[in-house]
Amino acid sequence: MKRRTKFSLPSKYLLLLVTLFCVAMIFVTFTTDLAAGPLKAVSGYVFVPIQNGINYVGRSISNKVDQLQNLQDLMEENAELQAKVDELTIENSTLQQDKYELARLRELYELDEKYPSYKKVAARVTAKEAGNWFSTFVIDKGTNDGLAVDMNVIAGSGLVGIIIDIGPNWATVRSIIDDSSNVSAMVLDTSDICIVTGDLKLMGQGVIHFSQLSDEENKVSVGDRIVTSNISDKYLQGILIGYISEKTTDANNLTSSGYVTPVVDFEHLEEVLVITDLKE
Numbered sequence: 001m002k003r004r005t006k007f008s009l010p011s012k013y014l015l016l017l018v019t020l021f022c023v024a025m026i027f028v029t030f031t032t033d034l035a036a037g038p039l040k041a042v043s044g045y046v047f048v049p050i051q052n053g054i055n056y057v058g059r060s061i062s063n064k065v066d067q068l069q070n071l072q073d074l075m076e077e078n079a080e081l082q083a084k085v086d087e088l089t090i091e092n093s094t095l096q097q098d099k100y101e102l103a104r105l106r107e108l109y110e111l112d113e114k115y116p117s118y119k120k121v122a123a124r125v126t127a128k129e130a131g132n133w134f135s136t137f138v139i140d141k142g143t144n145d146g147l148a149v150d151m152n153v154i155a156g157s158g159l160v161g162i163i164i165d166i167g168p169n170w171a172t173v174r175s176i177i178d179d180s181s182n183v184s185a186m187v188l189d190t191s192d193i194c195i196v197t198g199d200l201k202l203m204g205q206g207v208i209h210f211s212q213l214s215d216e217e218n219k220v221s222v223g224d225r226i227v228t229s230n231i232s233d234k235y236l237q238g239i240l241i242g243y244i245s246e247k248t249t250d251a252n253n254l255t256s257s258g259y260v261t262p263v264v265d266f267e268h269l270e271e272v273l274v275i276t277d278l279k280e
Contacts, residue, residue, distance in 0.1 A: 111154060111273060118236065120154075120273040121145055126170070133203050134160075134269045135178040142169045147274055150234050155272040157263035158240030159183075159228060163274070171274075176241065177203050177266050184232035185210065185241055188225040196226060196241055196260055203266065207245055207259040215256050222247060226260050234279050 112120055121141055128137035141147055143166055153160040153173050161175035176183055181198035194213035202208055213220065224244045228235040240263055247258035 107156065111157065114157075115154070115239070115275070118275045118277050120275050121147060122271060122273055123147075123171075124271050125269050128269075131200075132267055133177060133200055134175055134266050135198070135200055136164075136172060136174050137269065139171050139173060139272060139274070140169065141274065142167045142171050144168045146276055147171050148276075148278065150278055152234075152236050152239065152275045152279075153272050154239060154275065155264055155269060158242070159235070160264050160266075160269070160272055162234055173272070175264075175266060177208055177262065183235055183241065184229045185226050186229040187213070187215075187220050187244075188227050190215070190219050190224075192220055193229055193231065194226070202259070205259075207261050208242070209257070210244070210260050211250075211255070211257040213247075213256040213258075214254070216254075220244065220247060220256065232279065236275060236277065236279055 123139035123141040123145075125134070126138050126140045128134050139153075147163065147166060149163050149166055151163045153162060153175075159176060161173050161178070161181065163171045164174045165172040174181060176196065176198055177200060178198040179200055183196040184193065185196045186193050192213055192215050194210045196208060196210045199209050210226065222244050226241045226244060228237055228239045228241065230237045242260040242262040245259045245261045247256050249256050
């Protein structure tokens with residue numbers, strides 16, 4: 001019995017038939033009503049969901065890309081703004097520092113005008129003793145600038161102290177608040193003599209001590225100005241020290257003592273004026 005020969009179609013012909021079928025279906029779809037019939041229904045169930053899914057994915061990707069771009073733009077803008085803030089902060093700090101320095105220099109100028117008869121050299125404080133108060137400190141001028149021991153130092157509104165040691169480009173100043181300081185002083189309005197002594201413990205209350213005030217007529221009162229006296233051996237006459245804040249009669253009923261509020265801020269000293277005239 002003969003075996004039936006199995007029919008086989010070459011693949012190139014099969015591909016050609018499939019291609020012709022697809023072309024025919026496309027032609028039929030666009031030229032007949034089949035597009036509104038079964039083919040449309042098939043495409044509605046098959047192709048439309050796929051197309052919607054593709055559109056959704058495309059929109060999501062597009063949104064993500066836009067968000068990333070916006071985030072990058074915001075980061076760049078934030079970096080620019082931060083740089084501008086840093087720049088303005090530096091400029092503001094510089095302006096504040098210049099303003100503060102200008103105020104200090106104006107204060108020195110006004111102080112210089114108060115004592116026009118004395119020659120002066122401006123100096124900057126470079127070091128001080130440990131603690132809150134400028135009891136002794138170093139300035140950046142010395143013998144090379146014409147300074148010498150016993151020259152008076154002023155700042156703020158009046159007397160700071162006196163030079164006690166010196167080098168070519170530095171000098172050590174002992175202020176009137178130092179425990180070892182004694183200044184021959186007088187009440188400006190009455191010319192009554194007293195002694196002003198330093199006391200760092202009292203500076204916590206913002207005062208220093210005065211004693212041996214001869215006030216027989218009891219004319220001296222709180223608020224009177226205390227200046228350096230004409231009989232001081234080292235301090236020039238008439239430099240303002242401070243104001244009487246408290247006065248009491250001593251046990252001998254002949255003299256008075258009390259406290260003086262200095263006119264100089266001995267907690268914040270940066271620049272001073274050194275009077276180059278020495279007491280004769």
